[in-house]
Amino acid sequence: MAQELVLLCLAAFAAGFIDAIVGGGGLLQTPAILLVLPHYPVATLLGTTKIPSLAGTSIAAYKYSRQVKFNLKVLVACASMAFLAALLGAYSVSMINNQVIKPVILVVLIGVAVYTYFNKQFGIQKHKNHSAAKQVALAATFGLVIGFYDGLIGPGTGSFLILVFIAVLGFDFIGASAHAKMVNLATNLTAILYFSSTGHILFQYALPMAVFNIAGAFFGARLALLKGNKFVRIFFLIVVFGTILKFAFELLKR
Known part of the structure; x- marks a missing residue:
């Protein structure tokens, strides 16, 4: 157990660091726990990762x-929805085949990456002057969509949230993050309530991972605030590209 715990804690630190800057920490933490603890049910492993995710966030x-x-x-408005x-x-996980949704998500992510790469001012400066009422309505709408996606599939949720806050609501990268x-x-609290109620959390792994995720998040957020929007933009592109590779790999191995 000691070696497994060390590997998971290192993954949790890296996940917390990345997630604090642009989201996407699950791209490291989730595959790591699936590889290190393959003898446990997938639902239990996913539930276990939610504790460190909540702590770091x-x-x-x-x-x-x-x-x-x-x-x-x-x-x-966004958080409640x-x-x-x-x-x-x-x-809905058991009722909807998320394999049908993943190709759509892949196309969207590729579009996001291309647009962000070529639009050098995307997320660097604030723009879009929506009325307060329209901002709240848009936030609630996208909160519903992304919240549902997070409960159903998960990976890339943080990146999608950042994209919405920038492209739709007009925030800069730091404000969006x-x-x-x-x-x-x-959304993490929702997942913990759901998985804990069904007994799908391994606290002997979750709690030490939470400590390391917190440490990673501390340094990640500090670096993002220190370096500013241009640095976060680069990190955003890297994480979106990683998400694209993950989805593409899962689709190709089917």
Whole structure:
């Protein structure tokens, strides 16, 4: 168990670091636990990763909150809808074949990567002057969509949230990352409630991983705030590209 725990804690640290900057930490943490603990049910392993994810996201959100001014109306609308939709998504896992959805997600991610790469000002400066009511309505709508996706499939949720806050609501990368972290808190909490109620969390692994995820998130958020929007933009592209590779690999091996 000691060797397994060391590997998982290292993966949790890296996941917390990446997730604090642009989301996508699950791309490291989830495959790692599936490889290291293959003898456990997949649902149990997914549930176990939610504890460190929540812990790291909480630290990142706190770090951002000290330097970023949150739009509370937008945040509450998005987070509350994401919370409810994630519950529905988790419940729907057994009824909807997410293999049908993954090709669509892959195409969307490729489009996001291409657009972000060629549009050098994307997420660097704030833009779009929506009315307060329209901002709240848009935030609630996309909170529903992304929350449901997070409960149903999961990988790339943080990147999609950042994309929405930038492309739809007009935030810069730092502001988008900060708000995305707060919404991620809601969806992670949903997952923990769901998985813990069904006995699918290995606390002997989850709690040590949470400590290392917190450490990674602390340094990741600090680096993002120090380096600014251009650095986060580069990290965003790297994580989106990694997500594309993951989806493409899963589709090709079918």
